[in-house]
Amino acid sequence: MAAIATPSASPARRAFGGLVKTRELGIVIALIALVVYTAANNPRFLSAQSIRDILLNTAILAVMAAGQAVVVITRNIDLSVGSVLGLSAYAVATLLQANPGVPMVVALLIGLAVGAAAGALNGVLVRYGKVPALVVTLGTMYIWRGVAYSWAGGDQVTASELPKHFLSFANDSVLGIPWPVLVAIVVVLGVTVVMRNYRAGRELYAMGSSPDAAELAGIKVSRNLIGAFIVSGALAGLAGVLFAARFGTIDASAGNGYELNVVAAVVVGGVAISGGSGTVWGAGLGALLLTVIGSALTVLSINQFWQQAIVGALIILAICADRVVAVRIARALRKRDSHV
């Protein structure tokens, strides 16, 4: 009775794998099409300087999107990232303003720490306070922004008050790649690998896929969930340092409204808002796509007012695409089951 051949690579399974791959592939194709079209209209879109600018502009969004993806995969959301970015950017900037000698590494670590602390608070409130993530992070979004405003008042830290080594971090390159881009790549790939290949990562997927089952399976849900929020917060904090270095001008409103861009990047990148599926590098691609659209519109001299509408349409398109893929997988699986 037990002599049943292992069902290897059934058509449905291949279809399933293929469909999953198309999700990220779709973004890549969209990206290529957009770049080719834009470059055909204006070859300078592909100049070294232009590519460098796009990548630099993507870096901050991508770092935050990586963190957000982790939280969204656990079927939560972190709306406080924009405010955390502001707080971290202002904290780091005032610190460097007062102590110009602080090395870059320390600045980055401080940004990470500020964000991690904010994320930990979110996580603790969600987990132990049993308050839904949307409510908690909406609340802390207001709170951290308020704290940043109260702290900064009308103050600004400006480029001339910041040490050279800090500002040049945004422009200096290693192997031709600007530091912030390198940081973003390391973050996105690092988080992707952890989420894909390590137990902790798979447990986060499991938690998002079925929170109740995760509890019953003995997964350390509290630890993991707070960890996910810490990651999101810390990466928002890191993004704050990159923001400060890149833009040089930092006041309490830094990163205002970023949360929606970040969520948009994650959704466009194929991470399901209902948790459990999607990839971190997909979210990174989503960030890149959004940024490229912004630049392309400028280069193509399309009324920039279209940009936001296009982003909105894209989000809707992305979730529709996910839906279609899900339905097709379900159909493929059902069909196969009915043959058994």
Place this chain on the structure above:
Amino acid sequence: MSALLEVRDVSKSFGAVAAVQGVSFPLHAGEAHALVGENGAGKSTIVKMLAGVHRPDTGTLVVDGTPAEFTGPADAKAAGIAVIYQEPTLFPDLSVAENIAMGNQPLTKLRQIDRKAMRATAERLFVRLGVRIDPDRPARGLSIADQQLVEIAKALSSQARVLIMDEPTAALSGVEVDRLFAVTRALRDEGAAIMFISHRFEEITALCQRVTIMRDGKHVCTEPVEDLSVDDMIRRMVGRDLSALYPKQEAEIGDVVLEVEGLGREGVFRDISFTVRAGEIVALAGLVGAGRSEVMQAVFGVDKYDTGTVRFLGKKLKGGDPRAAMTAGMGLVPEDRRQQGLVMELSIERNVNLPRSRALSRLGLLFGGRERSEAQEWTKQLQTKFGRLTDPVGTLSGGNQQKVVLAKWLATGPKLLIVDEPTRGIDVGTKAEVHRLLSSLAARGLAVVMVSSELPEVLGMADRIVVLREGHVAAELTRAEATEETVMYAAMGQETK
């Protein structure tokens, strides 16, 4: 024979309700131990305490002779306890192999997950269970039976010394149950301790050596299975003798109420035709997965169908519209009480009146008094036990919840009542009450369609039996023709001997 795990005088209460009071029993290595009791007797609470989900208010769990305190499921797992829950707890987005390996995935040197090894483990387990499920497919979309099998594979993979199974067979077919028992016996003989919960006594006698009986959260007795007859067990569970379980009343058969013709839905069922008359109880029998619930849900309109027609009281019924069916005089007591039958957070009153709020309104407005009195009347008629009508229905026991669902539909004054597994997961006492109720309703001229997996129930209650197999009608049997054998043979697709 020493106890691997011992439950010592544990109590647990939720709010004012004492779910478990001072229960003790041991689980020995190499022994399968049945835990039986009516619903609400506290079995599931015991399971959750052993699983580390709940912590006992008082009393202790003793593992290998030392008291253990489980702060969460992880601790229970670490102590070698694996649990298979009544309702499968899989991760729909993850692959089957990942579901099985979750928590103890094989790792490579870099502490990354070794996917190859993970897949191999899953395949090995499936071979051992004798099932074919693709380890790489996501768990989403698996049938309930397959999900339960993956759960079992999960428990096996953790090399548990104590295996707790809370009604694992409810969704399985006979073949699958046999295979599960074979594996379980093997585990038992290798020295594992098994705790087995079921409402099916034949399974208990087939598998278990010892049985603990609970009633109202209290320990009644723990004895070797061979010392107790099924009647003994029932008597101790209920605390009294039971009159006949299937009190079929003779009813006058009236006109055709429901006429289903050529109903089909791609990949689910095809060419289903049958009729139901007033005063008649028609049972839909068949194995799990044969498409019985799906057919009736399509008839009622909660699911869509592709082909065929449903005629009700002579008129063609619009498909895919439960409200139309409801207004025409149909009611459906669904299979899954928690998900489909009730809104657990809402009050008893709201649940009872849910399909009827329109009828109860005056000028489109609802005022509390009328809803209250209606709810009162129907819950009283069905002898439902509850604190206040405003209590959330989730606080009731399973049997009383089922009564609320029945009240909800009877209140609409239906001409046809579809009941899907009307007695699943409810205790013996309430079961008899439900049977008596259905029988008397039919006697009063109601047409009843009953979907049931319990053969004795089908044989005891039905005037006619429609047997489905793999989505089509395999046989239609009269009460006289129907025996356990004829129904099973039809359901399994074998020739009647």
Place this chain on the structure above:
Amino acid sequence: MIRTHHRLLTAATASLLVLGLTACGGTTKDSNESSGGGPAGAGAASADPNAAIKEGLKIAFLPKQLNNPYSDVETSGGEAAVKELKGEYKKVGPNDASASSQVSYINTLIQQQQDVIVVAANDPNAVCPSLNQARQAGIKVVTFDSDSAQECRDAFINQATTQGIGESLAKMANELAGGEGEIAILSATPNATNQNAWIEVMKSELAKPENSKLKLVKTVYGNDDDQKSFQEAQGLLQSYPNLKVIVSPTTVGIAAASRYVSSSNYKGKVAITGLGLPNQMREYVKDGTVKKFALWNPADIGFLAAYAGAALASGKITSAEGQKFTAGKLGDYTIGADGEIVLGPPTEFTAENIDQFNF
């Protein structure tokens, strides 16, 4: 507000702005739109030029938003003036530069029975009903920076004439381009009335023969958002390889464009000019990215506004054209048409003189 001094200091050394030149210019277009008649003042009573300035006047400043160093410099001038006038100074404002949130603050100021409201309108019309309610309650309304509709304020402090600024921008562009080539404008928002008015003047200047070889290829809008302006500057340089000058009549835009150019390989090839704050621009003037730009002293705007408000509240003036008053150290001012008071011509900043200024 213990922090005021600290904030002032930082603001004074600020080198970039978040919100900018919308906060730096009056709605001068209004003078073209208005059909006539002086502002319908609530205090239509005749002016008494010899009236003494009252003491203890409650003068409230409502800038476009609180979190803006440029407005901080402006209001600091106001605060100094109120101190001289022995009045009660107060500054309130929203965190975001939206018209609707300003309305709530105006309402609050009415409730608190201030004597003078000095406001930089985020939207010329949106604040109007509230300002009129204030005036009905006997409060004098002075706009600075960005005017409201003319019929709902008593006086408007204009930092410079539209004509003067437009001409100055065109002149600087011509000089930096060497008399010929492509130029582009990086403005604030497309409906910023002050910026648009200057651009209009600039365009008519460009139509003149001496500027005939200059070609305005594009006007883009950075929304007075540092990042957006930064990206718009990038876009301009990508789209127009032969661009010679970017003119940015907003402090946010000019700073963002300068920062981008100074950190890119366009440095030295493309010139930036426009209106900017010396402290913000010092770095780029010194490193050669920016040769020349212009502005007035923002602190003086606030200073003048406070004096005008006090004069109005004391009955010294009624906002009718031709009336005169003295604004402390700034000297004498005359009210122009439509209740407009012009601060004076802008100053041009270059590497030679920039170190003399600190705001």
Place this chain on the structure above:
Amino acid sequence: MSDTAAPRGIRRGELGKLASWDGIIIVLTVLALVVASLAVPNFGTSRNYTFLVLDLMPILLIALPMTLIIVTGEIDLSVASTLGFTSALMGWFWNNGLSIEMIIPLCIVIGAVLGAFNGFLVTRLGLPSLAVTIGTLALYRGLALVVLGDGAVADFPFDYTGWVTGTIGGGSIPNVLLLLIPLAIVFGIVLHATPVGRALYAMGANDKAAHFAGIRVERTKFWLYVASGAVAGLVGVLWTLRYSSARADNGSGLELAVVAAVLLGGVSIFGGKGSLPGVLAGVVLLAVLQNALRLQDVSGQALNIVTGALLVLSVLLPNIVTSLRTTWHRRRLRQAAA
């Protein structure tokens, strides 16, 4: 717990009702009003109450359909963008010579159409409402910008702008209350005293069970989105008239304020729980705090912190009370056993 879902007025005075969050928030709001009127200078004047009503009008109006939507377990984040879009369209129509009498109904209809698009995506395609409305949040705001750019249209007739900011007969009752009160009553009745309201709670708590009970879940949700869009369109009109300024960026960020007020009013983000009086109290409480703090010259920054903290506490505190009660109960049991 389910008492929150019960219609008000039936079991008033029962302990469960008083202890529920919406009961607390109503008490808090009344307290805040009384304290502010007595202790904050200039708060208790009729003019200030008019300002208060005008300030809370947009949030309150949008909160009405939003409450119903959140009770069904969905959300609509696109409301503020719908507002902005209708505001921009209003300006565009006006510039193109349509009469204001034409424009106002047209804008409300367009709002309803935008809502219907959300409803279509959520109910027909079965997409998650959070993601859908984040998408349309960007889309509608973007379309608003496309229509009107960053321009503003201002010259609306005074008859209309004056009506919105004015009071009844020049007295102390704001005209807009003539819209606010009837609408609040209608939505309140729908939620608490009609079959539709009963269905909303049921589908919020368990939409499958609601479907099995013959409730047209998808259709009902669809019409809720239409209502939400129409109300947002109406608010777009009112907003434009109040500030006599049609702009594409009108009301941006308002969606979060509305959601915050609704949640503060005791509605569960997961659906199935909450009451409209609680939400009204939540809206008023936030507006009173804002107004009073501003009159005390407390900065808007502090208000951010207060709003955020209130929002979190509104869910956190009841949870803490529950868990403390459980812990206490368990400890007592253990002591009794020992």
